[in-house]
Amino acid sequence: MRIAFAGGGTLGSVTPLLAVAKAVRGRRPDAECFWVGTTYGPEARLVAEAGLEFHGISSGKLRRYLAWRNITDVFRIIRGVFDALALFRRRRPDVLVSAGGFVAVPAVWAAWIKRIPVHLHQMDIRPGLANKLSAPFAASMSVALERSTKDFSAKRPVWTGNPVRPGILAGSRDEARKLFSLEDGLPTALIMGGGTGAVTLNDLARQAAPLLAPNAQIIHLAGQGKTAPLKGAPGRYHQLEFLTEDMKHAYAAADLVVTRAGMGALTELAALGLPAIVIPIADSHQEENADHFADQGAAVVLSEKSLTAERLAEAILSLLRDAPRLEKLRSAMRQMNRPDAASAMAELILAAAERTVRGPTRQS
Numbered sequence: 001m002r003i004a005f006a007g008g009g010t011l012g013s014v015t016p017l018l019a020v021a022k023a024v025r026g027r028r029p030d031a032e033c034f035w036v037g038t039t040y041g042p043e044a045r046l047v048a049e050a051g052l053e054f055h056g057i058s059s060g061k062l063r064r065y066l067a068w069r070n071i072t073d074v075f076r077i078i079r080g081v082f083d084a085l086a087l088f089r090r091r092r093p094d095v096l097v098s099a100g101g102f103v104a105v106p107a108v109w110a111a112w113i114k115r116i117p118v119h120l121h122q123m124d125i126r127p128g129l130a131n132k133l134s135a136p137f138a139a140s141m142s143v144a145l146e147r148s149t150k151d152f153s154a155k156r157p158v159w160t161g162n163p164v165r166p167g168i169l170a171g172s173r174d175e176a177r178k179l180f181s182l183e184d185g186l187p188t189a190l191i192m193g194g195g196t197g198a199v200t201l202n203d204l205a206r207q208a209a210p211l212l213a214p215n216a217q218i219i220h221l222a223g224q225g226k227t228a229p230l231k232g233a234p235g236r237y238h239q240l241e242f243l244t245e246d247m248k249h250a251y252a253a254a255d256l257v258v259t260r261a262g263m264g265a266l267t268e269l270a271a272l273g274l275p276a277i278v279i280p281i282a283d284s285h286q287e288e289n290a291d292h293f294a295d296q297g298a299a300v301v302l303s304e305k306s307l308t309a310e311r312l313a314e315a316i317l318s319l320l321r322d323a324p325r326l327e328k329l330r331s332a333m334r335q336m337n338r339p340d341a342a343s344a345m346a347e348l349i350l351a352a353a354e355r356t357v358r359g360p361t362r363q364s
Contacts, residue, residue: 001031001353004093004116006107008037009059011046011242012262013101016123016342018050019163020097023346031353034091036084038103042224042242049244055091057083059103080106081113088114094356097349099123100130112137117352120155121345122148123162123263125292126285140352142345144263145292160345161338162267167245169271171252179249180219180238187216187320190254193223198260200304201279205258206230207309208316209237216320219250256319256326258312261286261301266293270336275329277315279304297332 005021007013014037021033035047039056047054058080060073084107096111098104099121111118117139122131125145135141141155144162176182189212191205205220206228212218213234220239222228227239243250251257251272259265261280266289269276278293280286282304293299302315319326 001028001350001357002091002093003031003033003349003353004036004088004091004096004107004111005033005052006036006096006098006104007101008041008043008103009061009101010262011042012264013099013104013123014043014046015165015264015268016121016163017097017099018046018052019165019342020345020349021050021052022166023163023342024349027346028350031350034093036087036096036103036107041103046244055087057087057103057106059106061102077102077106081110084110085113088116094353095119095349097121098131098134100128100134102130105130105133108134108137117356119345119349119352121160122152122157123267124285125288127151128285140348142348144267144341158344158348160348161341162263163342163345164268164271164337164339166342168248168251168268171248171250173249173252176249176253179246180253182217182219182238182253183236186236187255188253189216189218189256189258189316189320190250191218191220191258192260192265193221193226198223198281199226201258201260202226202228204279204307204309204312206239208313210234211310211313212316213237215317219253221250256316258316261290261293263289266299267337267341270298270333271339273330273334273337275319275326275333276300277302277312277319279307293333293336296336298329298336299333300329 005017007017034053036055037043038059044054058076060076095117097119098108108118120134120138120141122143141152141157142160143157146159149157193202202222213236217236221242224241227241257274257276261278276299278290278299278301280290290301294301
């Protein structure tokens with residue numbers, strides 16, 4: 001039995017599927033799992049550390065606004081379809097699993113051409129363009145949020161929740177102190193710019209660092225290739241690109257997390273019960289994700305459009321000083337978690353693969 005997972009460019013669609021791959025291999029140790037990702041994104045390193053075979057294909061992004069790159073990216077997507085067709089001809093997966101992201105689109109289309117069943121997972125509240133383009137070719141679907149079932153009613157999606165890597169639950173504050181040179185007895189804010197880096201959030205984090213340093217220490221994950229020197233950087237400001245195996249320790253050290261509103265990151269915070277300040281990308285689907293968590297009392301949402309470094313620092317310090325409010329956020333955040341999500345998705349995927357193994361309908 002072979003199972004292909006597709007996702008990358010950013011880590012939002014990658015980390016949940018890594019959790020599913022682990023659950024699949026836990027149930028079927030004989031299953032061969034491999035990954036289809038971008039040739040340029042940060043996912044290759046994470047996938048390799050998870051022990052999965054990685055294959056990069058061409059991919060492009062179709063933007064909802066006029067841009068000359070829409071023209072060139074069409075050709076990248078077409079090339080990606082042929083890359084995926086060649087890969088699937090060699091590796092012959094029994095099912096392809098996608099959670100969105102534009103590298104998944106050519107992989108999904110190639111799977112449909114090869115008559116390989118596709119399982120599609122919808123993470124965000126609002127379906128993204130990649131999943132809209134993929135949904136007509138999906139044989140089965142799962143969704144992170146119950147309210148999303150109505151968006152794909154024709155596919156009869158299963159509400160599973162969003163999978164979380166079990167390894168992130170095993171972090172150590174003591175290990176974090178050593179890794180990041182943290183001080184004892186001082187609160188820690190973890191600021192995450194995402195796997196590819198959010199320029200606005202990164203700039204705000206760097207500008208806020210001198211304002212935070214007298215009363216807190218900062219671990220800033222800027223994203224692949226997005227670190228930048230900070231003149232006069234305070235000793236309590238620790239900037240890195242991103243973390244893989246040591247991410248669990250950064251989470252363990254954090255008293256508060258500042259993040260974008262990708263559902264992958266939010267569900268990891270829910271699994272850990274970590275209070276968060278969420279800064280969604282303006283005018284994007286992330287705003288709906290953020291509002292959903294805020295409505296449940298699980299996060300504080302700040303608008304990117306009006307945010308300054310001073311306001312960000314004030315919000316962080318205000319929360320770090322308010323222990324009762326932090327506890328309320330932790331409690332509400334834990335309620336957003338479905339701990340059986342990876343297991344539920346693994347069952348759906350293995351069932352689809354078994355049907356293919358019993359009666360293959362793929363083209364050679």
